[in-house]
Amino acid sequence: MEERFSSQPVGYLFGRFGLLLVLAGLLLAAWYGQLVIVIVLGLVLSAAGISKFWSRYSLVGVSCERWLSERRVFPGEYIELRLRLANRKLLPLPWIQLDDEIPVNFTPEVSLAPSSKPGFGFLSKTAALLWYTRVSWKQRLYGNRRGYYALGPIVLTSGDIFGFYPRSVIQPLVDHVIVYPRIFPIAQLGIPPLYPIGEATAELRIFEDPIRVIGVRDYSPHDSRRRIHWKASARHQSLQVKVFEPTTLLNVAIFLVIDSFKVGSGEEDFELGISTAASAANHLIERRSSVGLFANSRLADSGQPVEILPGSSTGQLVEMLESLAKVTHEASVPFEKFWQAEQARLPWGTTLVFILSTPLPSLTDLLVSLKESRHRLMVLQVGDQAERGIEPAIAWHNIRAPGDFVKAGGETR
Amino acid sequence: MNQVWRKGILYVAATGIEGCWLYALMALLNKGVADEQLSISGILLLYPVSFGLNKMLRKLRWPGFCLRIISWLLWVAGVLLIVKIQLFGGLAWADTTWLLAIPRAIAGVIYTFKPALLILLSAAVIWWLGRRLAYLRVSFATLVGEFQFGLFILVIILFIAAQLKVDLAHSVYLIAAFFLVSLLGISIAHALEGTSWLSGLYRGHWSGLLLLSIGLVLILGFLISLVVTPDLLHLLLAGLKWIWGLIVKAIAFLISLFPEPKPELAELPPPIPVPEIGPSQEFKLWTMPEVLRNGLRLGWTVLMASLLVFAMWRISSQIFKWLRRRLASPAGAEYEPLRGAFRADFLSLLKSLLFKLLGLRRLFQPKARAGPLLPEIVSVRQIYRQLLRWASAAGITRHVSQTPHEYLYELVGKLPEAEGDLDLITQQYVRTRYGAWLPTEDEIHQLRQSWYHVKQCPLGDRR
Secondary structure (H helix, E strand, C coil), rough: CCCEEECCCCCCCCCHHHHHHHHHHHHHHHHCCCHHHHHHHHHHHHHHCCCCCCCCCCCCCCCEEEECCCCCCCCCCCCEEEEEEECCCCCEEEEEEEEEEHHHCCCCCCCCCCCCCCCHHHHHEEECCCCCEEEEEEEEEEEEEEEEEEEEEEEEEEEECCCCCEEEEECCCCEEECCCCCCCCCHCCCCCCCHHHCCCCCCCCCCEEEEEEEEECCCCCCCCCCHECCHHHHHHHHCCCEEECCCCCCCEEEEHHHCCCCEEECCCHHHHHHHHHHHHHHHHHHCEEEEEEEECCCCCCCCEEEEEEEEHHHHHHHHHHHHHHHHCEECCCHHHHHHHHHHHCCCCCCEEEEEECCCCHHHHHHHHHHHCCCCCCEEECCHHHCCCCCCCCCCEEEECHHHHHHHHHCCCC | HHHHHHHHHHHHHHHHHHHHHHHHHHHHHHCCCCCCCCHHHHHHCCHHHHHHHHHHHHCCCCCHHHHHHHHHHHHHHHHHHHHHHCCCCCCCCHHHHHHHHHHHHCCCCCCCCCCCHHHHHHHHHHHHHHHHHHHHCCCHHHHHHHHHHHHHHHHHHHHHHHHCCCCCCCCCHHHEEEHHHHHHHHHHHHHHCCCCCCCCCCCCHHHHHHHHHHHHHHHHHHHHHHHHHHHHHHHHHHHHHHHHHHHHHHHHHHHHHHCCCCCCCCCCCCCCCCCCCCEEEEEHHHCCCCHHHHHHHHHHHHHHHHHHHHHHHHHHHCCCHHHHHHHCCCCEEEEEEEECCCHHHHHHHHHHHHHHHHHHHHHHCCCCCCCCHHHHHHHHHHHHHHHHHHHHHHHCCCCCCCCHHHHHHHHHHHHHHHHHHHHHHHHHHHHHCCCCCCCCHHHHHHHHHHHHHHCCCCHHHHH
């Protein structure tokens, strides 16, 4: 984006036409020897000339910076915004106004000037800057709502000391802030711990790495004799077995069915659905499961759907949370089509978790067919429970309304 | 500087602007109608009185019509008082002749325009203006409007005075006062609408700068009036005529180059008379007129005096520096000087001047030719240039301050699926442009493939 200047004179007299008239009047008056009128019109031209010159060079050598303490926050956390303006020239600026376009909900205690972009306002700061001086302001921004927000551009307006010729420049300084979705403890969401694996038992270690011993425990009759730790048994004078580090327990793919959420009225359900996806992903990553995320949404930055293949690293969780922060209500493609494209990319044996609001008949059919083809799957339905399409064979859970989180008063992040 | 005082300045400015043109109008009418019998200042005193009384009345919060009636009753009292003082000063208060002066003046308006009638009309206008000001919220826009309107009226009054050959006393001072008050009021009103120089640090500096600016406006305005004289205009016109004459001659010469439709060789055309330009005329063009010389001399003196005043003010302001710092209320803003920035800029300016001088010298030296680039390097650069053009067409222009890697970061943000291809193109370009690296045929082929893939991405839809 290029810098764009604009200048609009104040009053009809200081416009181009007005000044031409004044000049014509001055020449006529001078021709006829009307000295007093020449003085009056000469003073007008003089005032206009000095003001115009001052205004023309007011924004030369002016630089602006925005500094953010954080670019990624959880809801309720704050970011420290620092705006700095420097005048690097000899011409002083008797007034300069800085307007930074920021989301309205970022500054609940400060009233913002209206902006043409819905949901945004201008954070205005004004100052007077002498030669080779800079000024800085601090402002706290609160990330209260999940989202991917753009801060900027910045509009700088300055001019002459009389204010006859204000001059503006749009500085293409744009920064992005990510407010992650709220993460709730899984129990609070109404899902039993480790239940997302479907039919698997909670504490069962399916695969273990036999070369990574993480401890010993007492022998039980069900243990294999190959696992007995003979040296430890000798030391303890009782049979001890080795405990191996579990390898990845699960491959879970979380599917957020965007087109099942109602646009407009179902905004709370939508946010709850996203929080559910984030909480489930966080819960599984904490338990070293391999988790992926898929959503047929148009992301706020790229316009692409979310396609994160299962993984278990901490970076994987960050990537998923960032994607969930950017998820919009707009569906990229119908979910059935999205599923067709994505299912081939999933590893064999992946547990499928579907998060949806109002299941469409076609979606219910899809779920039934998946179940019949012996996929391990689970459905987390968000919002109105009366509308849910219960299929007895499928593990189907309802997520409580957002008010329940408050009542529960559980841990949130 | 508290808020009440600041608002007071705005009202003073508005009163001053209106007072100036009212004074000029009254002076014209006084000379034209009342033979300078009236004291204009005495009548103009009604303006602040009207403003003050109406301001007080406004605070009473009575019904509007009551306030209006009281206000106009006060006006009647004021008019009678002025008539008594200005026209019947020697008469006793008990004598009712002065009370009947206005009715008599109205009755005899067909035959003669008496001074009492002028007092009545001017007092009505002045009282109305004072009342209007009392109910007005004076802002920057109001003062700009007042300034423009006042200027228009002032020019008309001066024009009429010139046509009627009425000499308005102190008209130049009046004009200077009008501009001084207007510019002062407008700039203060503008400053009050935001948190600017009036409420920040260094208020002394800013006040001085404002006065200096107004001083400059006045000096320049008067210089213009000194320079733009009938003599100068006549001189300019003569110059234009001379240039026009040259153009006509040139056109005539060009026309003469074309052959005549029917050339008659028998008779030679008479020679075209060439206008003689005397040496005195040519000399006049390069002579500075006496008026201009005087004007410049005056301007120079005034400029020097202003600089002297400015220097004195600057020294005295340093003494009160600590006081200014104490009074500062920057409302969360932290000011700090850019230390070393001026020196750096100055050195940079000197350096650029030096380089320009060296560049001038190089103009006269034979140019050292850069060796031709290898075709592999040309290919890589060409592909990168094509990428730049393509991205620029979609609105992602590479800024001069951006490095290729910074630009890559921006591009990848818009085009994440082409990250690998963009990275390859940029890396190859950086290596060939800034390093001694020569790409192989395969690498160039791969680069072309990448560029082809990038081109397939719909970048135009991502904005």
